[in-house]
Amino acid sequence: MKDDVILSVKDLVIKFNLRGRILTAIREVSLDIFRGESLAIVGESGSGKSVLVKSFIGLLDENGWIDSGKIIYKGTDISQYKSEQDWLKIRGREIAMVFQEPMTSLNPLKTIGSQIKETVILHSRLRSKAAKRKSIELLEDVGISQAEKRFTQYPHEFSGGMRQRVVIAIAIACNPSILICDEPTTALDVTIQAQILDLLKYLKVKYNLTIIFITHDLGVVANIADRVAVMYAGDIVEIGKSEEIFYNSQHPYTWALLSSLPQFAEKGKFLYSIDGMPTNLFNDIEGDAFAPRNKNALKIDYVIRPPYFSISPTHKARTWLLDKRAPKVHPPNSIKELHKNWRGNH
Ligand SMILES: Nc1ncnc2c1ncn2[C@@H]1O[C@H](COP(=O)(O)OP(=O)(O)OP(=O)(O)O)[C@@H](O)[C@H]1O
Ligand SMILES: [Mg+2]
CATH class of the missing domain: 3.40.50.300 (P-loop containing nucleotide triphosphate hydrolases)
Incomplete structure (x- = not known):
């Protein structure tokens, strides 16, 4: 690039x-x-x-x-x-x-x-x-x-x-x-x-x-x-090279989005859908707009909007999960499956 x-x-x-x-x-x-x-x-x-x-x-x-x-x-x-x-x-x-x-x-x-x-x-x-x-x-x-x-x-x-x-x-x-x-x-x-x-x-x-x-x-x-920007509630919550978004995404919303992909779901398996309602944009949003839909949300997610944390020079995400003090949260298993299928297809 x-x-x-x-x-x-x-x-x-x-x-x-x-x-x-x-x-x-x-x-x-x-x-x-x-x-x-x-x-x-x-x-x-x-x-x-x-x-x-x-x-x-x-x-x-x-x-x-x-x-x-x-x-x-x-x-x-x-x-x-x-x-x-x-x-x-x-x-x-x-x-x-x-x-x-x-x-x-x-x-x-x-x-x-x-x-x-x-x-x-x-x-x-x-x-x-x-x-x-x-x-x-x-x-x-x-x-x-x-x-x-x-x-x-x-x-x-x-x-x-x-x-x-x-x-x-x-x-x-x-x-x-x-x-x-x-x-x-x-x-x-x-x-x-x-x-x-x-x-x-x-x-x-x-x-x-x-x-x-x-x-x-x-x-x-x-x-x-070449690159992917992931938008949620009027904001870019994660951006990076395509490979970075597919194989190393860090924002729980990106995980949910990837997990809900029909083309990667294994046949006959339950298709993951994103829980909860989209954010109401008429309201003032405090903290991380995705928090109410994120089962790993931290207290701070409801109070302060996360800054971007950089994962590589070309990859950043707005989520408190990337803060040093946050507990380690792993992407859902469905994403690992997806990677397997994805590699198989390409
Ligand atoms: N003319 C309008 N008046 C009021 N709200 C609007 C108007 N145009 C867009 N919006 C609102 O702005 C937000 C973003 O809309 P936008 O059309 O950009 O969504 P989108 O990401 O393109 O969705 P889709 O994938 O359905 O095309 C939505 O909440 C939408 O309702
Ligand atoms: Mg549109």
């Missing part, structure tokens, strides 16, 4: 006003993203994955705002951007995003070709003919055969996987530096998922992309990510 940081999030706090009540969705997140890496963000539903990345392109819902903190992109604090005009300098051009459901990004009434071409023309100085040529090249790049014919077809004439390829083509059309993929394969079946992941790996090299990949599926993570 190269050392230079392309995007740096510092103490970011994001809030929403929901009918007069304030919810804190992102709670002082700091994160450096390195140029050329692929970073996966994992965590259960509602942990803040989408809100965090949407704040990088000025796409927070109207009732949300950046309350404090910074988002430094290539040296500029973009968290200060207010106008759509400002964001258009970043969104698409510098940081592009692919969403879960391709149909939300495509216009059903326009041909695939015209939609790609529009983006190409908007972001380049190419005229119609050259833009068409470039669009066809893009379609070929994302693995769509007979691109010239496909250019004239409508979204409904494409399968789900092919539509997602088109959306990816549009995303890379303006040569962004960062490509954010928010669960881009969740709606697709497993074989197609694997093909899309292969495509992203190919494009990453060809277009020199930094990739931020959001997923529920840790199998996907192992396939694509």
Whole structure:
């Protein structure tokens, strides 16, 4: 991994006003993203994955705002951007995003070709003919055969996987530096998922992309990510290289997440699920947000928010279990089984 940081999030706090009540969705997140890496963000539903990345392109819902903190992109604090005009300098051009459901990004009434071409023309100085040529090249790049014919077809004439390829083509059309993929394969079946992941790996090299990949599926993570950030209740509770998260995770929430993986569970065995309710983000959170769901929680977990403890220069976790004074707690056995299965599969 190269050392230079392309995007740096510092103490970011994001809030929403929901009918007069304030919810804190992102709670002082700091994160450096390195140029050329692929970073996966994992965590259960509602942990803040989408809100965090949407704040990088000025796409927070109207009732949300950046309350404090910074988002430094290539040296500029973009968290200060207010106008759509400002964001258009970043969104698409510098940081592009692919969403879960391709149909939300495509216009059903326009041909695939015209939609790609529009983006190409908007972001380049190419005229119609050259833009068409470039669009066809893009379609070929994302693995769509007979691109010239496909250019004239409508979204409904494409399968789900092919539509997602088109959306990816549009995303890379303006040569962004960062490509954010928010669960881009969740709606697709497993074989197609694997093909899309292969495509992203190919494009990453060809277009020199930094990739931020959001997923529920840790199998996907192992396939694509250099590093993994684990989010819980609007915070990154553990971050490290993929191997560090898979083989040496330290946060009890990461353990629970790994143990709940369906693809690693042995056939016929009980699938571990994470006990308790997700944290209520309307409340002020004292101590470690995960404490009420952690059977090894310490007293201090209910009082003081844990700092990051570093496990290696590239791996850190926010849990008091890593404090020298804490009793030794071992990861659950299910994780060891998982490692055995995992090694067997890879
Ligand atoms: N417009 C909004 N108004 C109020 N609350 C919101 C809004 N958007 C997001 N939230 C809240 O912010 C929190 C984080 O949401 P987010 O969409 O980032 O979760 P996520 O990790 O992406 O979940 P999923 O895996 O289900 O996509 C959730 O509690 C969610 O309810
Ligand atoms: Mg989401």
